[in-house]
Amino acid sequence: MTLQRFQARVHVSLRSSVLDPAGEATRSAASRLGVEGITKLRIGKAVDLELEATNEAEARKQLELLSDRLLANPVIEDWSLELHRDSSTSA
Amino acid sequence: MTLQRFQARVHVSLRSSVLDPAGEATRSAASRLGVEGITKLRIGKAVDLELEATNEAEARKQLELLSDRLLANPVIEDWSLELHRDSSTSA
Numbered sequence: 001m002t003l004q005r006f007q008a009r010v011h012v013s014l015r016s017s018v019l020d021p022a023g024e025a026t027r028s029a030a031s032r033l034g035v036e037g038i039t040k041l042r043i044g045k046a047v048d049l050e051l052e053a054t055n056e057a058e059a060r061k062q063l064e065l066l067s068d069r070l071l072a073n074p075v076i077e078d079w080s081l082e083l084h085r086d087s088s089t090s091a
Numbered sequence: 092m093t094l095q096r097f098q099a100r101v102h103v104s105l106r107s108s109v110l111d112p113a114g115e116a117t118r119s120a121a122s123r124l125g126v127e128g129i130t131k132l133r134i135g136k137a138v139d140l141e142l143e144a145t146n147e148a149e150a151r152k153q154l155e156l157l158s159d160r161l162l163a164n165p166v167i168e169d170w171s172l173e174l175h176r177d178s179s180t181s182a
Contacts, residue, residue: 003128011137029161035153040141046102050131062126070120
């Protein structure tokens with residue numbers, strides 16, 4: 001069975017109801033740096049992956065499992081997935 | 092002077108020459124979870140911002156300063172910027 005190669009990025013961000021003290025501290029520091037006008041600043045994670053799977057549906061299923069169970073804490077975080085086939089190389 | 096409202100996301104990722112032990116640990120954990128076929132996993136930051144500026148060039152300039160000086164450590168990290176005008180609300 002031929003494997004296809006995929007590239008993916010999973011964005012993990014704090015739910016809007018959850019405080020982000022690191023983001024708030026960064027926003028204060030931005031103001032001290034002279035950068036005004038920032039009304040919101042929240043810090044999340046971006047996980048860049050490369051993986052091999054038999055097809056896109058299988059790759060997506062694996063990544064959804066990974067995001068739900070490992071990359072994000074569903075109590076306080078949401079995640080979203082970008083997935084595309086890597087056409088530059090063949091597995 | 093009328094201010095425009097913008098949304099932005101700054102991606103901060105480790106330079107490819109820099110080791111990512113947290114990413115490696117996550118990749119091992121993925122394997123134990125039964126998710127096979129991951130050939131690369133690197134963890135970066137995604138900073139979501141909203142800001143007000145007189146125009147897009149000014150907003151971009153502010154965000155580039157912020158990214159260079161505050162959000163990323165240029166010794167070990169690269170950053171990239173997505174910026175678009177927020178048409179849903181007016182400042």
